[in-house]
Amino acid sequence: MWYHRLSQILCSTRHQLKGGFRLQALRYPCFQKRILAAPRWQHSAMGPLNGAWQQHEDHLELRYAGMVMRFDYVWLRDHCRSASCYNSKTNQRSLDTASVDLAIKPQTIRMNETMLFLTWPDGHVTRYNLEWLLKNSYEGQKQAVQPRILWNAEIYRQAQVLPVDFQSFLETQDGLKKFLQSFLLYGIAFVENVPPTREDTEKLAGRISLIRETIYGRMWYFTSDFSRGDTAYTKLALDRHTDTTYFQEPCGIQVFHCLKHEGTGGKTLLVDGFYAAERVLQRAPADFDLLSKVPLKHEYIENVGECHNHMIGVGPVLNIYPWNKELYLIRYNNYDRAVINTVPYDVVHRWYAAHRTLTTELRRPENELWIKLKPGKALFIDNWRVLHGRESFTGYRQLCGCYLTRDDVLNTARFLGLQA
Numbered sequence: 506m507w508y509h510r511l512s513q514i515l516c517s518t519r520h521q522l523k524g525g526f527r528l529q530a531l532r533y534p535c536f537q538k539r540i541l542a543a544p545r546w547q548h549s550a551m552g553p554l555n556g557a558w559q560q561h562e563d564h565l566e567l568r569y570a571g572m573v574m575r576f577d578y579v580w581l582r583d584h585c586r587s588a589s590c591y592n593s594k595t596n597q598r599s600l601d602t603a604s605v606d607l608a609i610k611p612q613t614i615r616m617n618e619t620m621l622f623l624t625w626p627d628g629h630v631t632r633y634n635l636e637w638l639l640k641n642s643y644e645g646q647k648q649a650v651q652p653r654i655l656w657n658a659e660i661y662r663q664a665q666v667l668p669v670d671f672q673s674f675l676e677t678q679d680g681l682k683k684f685l686q687s688f689l690l691y692g693i694a695f696v697e698n699v700p701p702t703r704e705d706t707e708k709l710a711g712r713i714s715l716i717r718e719t720i721y722g723r724m725w726y727f728t729s730d731f732s733r734g735d736t737a738y739t740k741l742a743l744d745r746h747t748d749t750t751y752f753q754e755p756c757g758i759q760v761f762h763c764l765k766h767e768g769t770g771g772k773t774l775l776v777d778g779f780y781a782a783e784r785v786l787q788r789a790p791a792d793f794d795l796l797s798k799v800p801l802k803h804e805y806i807e808n809v810g811e812c813h814n815h816m817i818g819v820g821p822v823l824n825i826y827p828w829n830k831e832l833y834l835i836r837y838n839n840y841d842r843a844v845i846n847t848v849p850y851d852v853v854h855r856w857y858a859a860h861r862t863l864t865t866e867l868r869r870p871e872n873e874l875w876i877k878l879k880p881g882k883a884l885f886i887d888n889w890r891v892l893h894g895r896e897s898f899t900g901y902r903q904l905c906g907c908y909l910t911r912d913d914v915l916n917t918a919r920f921l922g923l924q925a
């Protein structure tokens with residue numbers, strides 16, 4: 506679904522680019538006098554990808570492989586990959602960007618089938634591979650969305666995603682890769698045949714990431730013993746939510762492993778927050794927009810035994826990248842949402858309405874995936890995307906798990922060649 510929407514955005518952007526080009530020539534009558542050559546398309550020797558460029562007053566317009574790209578001149582100087590500007594051993598910039606004249610323009614531009622050559626006023630030559638420009642341009646980035654399959658219960662069940670075996674997860678690259686692939690696509694993934702101990706659960710987590718230690722400890726291990734000031738430590742039902750919304754950066758991944766349950770109830774609820782948000786975007790785009798713009802606080806206040814904590818995290822419910830509108834983080838926890846004092850009353854009212862729209866989508870029964878966690882079956886949840894909850898329960902129930910740092914999970918995925 507994301508793909509469709511994004512390709513629509515992309516198409517409209519391309520039209521704007523074409524239109525924008527015509528407009529610019531009209532708006533500036535002295536346009537042609539100020540640059541050396543008339544703004545005509547300069548073509549590379551005819552190749553299959555048919556590149557062409559045009560030099561404008563303040564940017565270079567490049568057409569390549571069916572894409573129109575615009576590059577600011579300072580950008581083109583700043584990203585020079587020559588040995589004196591860039592250390593390709595460490596993949597770090599050596600050039601001091603602050604030393605580049607903000608009014609810099611290339612003296613000459615040349616292009617062949619695969620490369621673009623720019624000579625700067627001081628004689629320095631920058632060479633760009635056209636494929637590199639295609640991939641690294643703003644226009645190119647708009648296409649680079651994270652592949653995802655948004656799901657409701659039906660879609661997830663139909664997909665028949667296979668759990669990965671503990672042994673193969675730990676010992677083979679293939680097992681790990683399969684696991685990460687489905688985790689990235691669906692935002693949840695299971696590992697089976699895990700020995701029901703805290704140590705083995707820790708081993709599991711350590712295979713893909715650094716464990717994120719929080720106020721709950723490194724590995725946590727909890728029952729309904731009221732040991733902490735949070736309803737998770739009771740037998741009560743918990744409505745769908747994401748965790749640690751009260752951190753400036755909510756935990757990226759949550760691992761659950763139920764080590765024991767002698768009693769009834771206690772099923773786990775999973776809801777794809779991105780699926781629900783996409784529905785909001787389609788049905789009520791103004792609500793989506795508001796939820797992505799209004800910053801809110803979430804808060805955790807605890808004074809139980811030796812535990813004294815006061816955490817505050819600020820951010821909108823929906824977090825989107827400004828360049829392609831891709832959703833990357835949902836912060837949704839009605840229990841932990843703090844007093845709203847960052848928004849004027851009329852916006853507050855519209856925000857409540859938008860929150861209701863999202864909540865309605867999140868609560869549709871067809872979007873709910875219910876599973877019973879059992880010893881041996883560990884669940885990884887993308888806490889930036891998938892909401893979890895639980896049914897109330899009776900009896901003794903022991904859950905262990907931990908949070909993972911998102912950067913490190915994605916790092917492992919990229920190392921295995923996955924897009925993350």
Ligand SMILES: C[N+](C)(C)CCCC[C@H](N)C(=O)O
Pocket residue numbers: 721725727735736737746747748749750838840841
């Ligand atoms: C998972 N563990 C039991 C350690 C913590 C529970 C945290 C619960 C909190 N209300 C939140 O949503 O962040």
Ligand SMILES: O=C(O)CCC(=O)C(=O)O
Pocket residue numbers: 737743748773893894895904
């Ligand atoms: O008890 C459960 O199944 C989950 C409780 C919960 O939401 C949490 O620990 O974050």
Ligand SMILES: [Fe+2]
Pocket residue numbers: 737746747748893
């Ligand atoms: Fe939770």
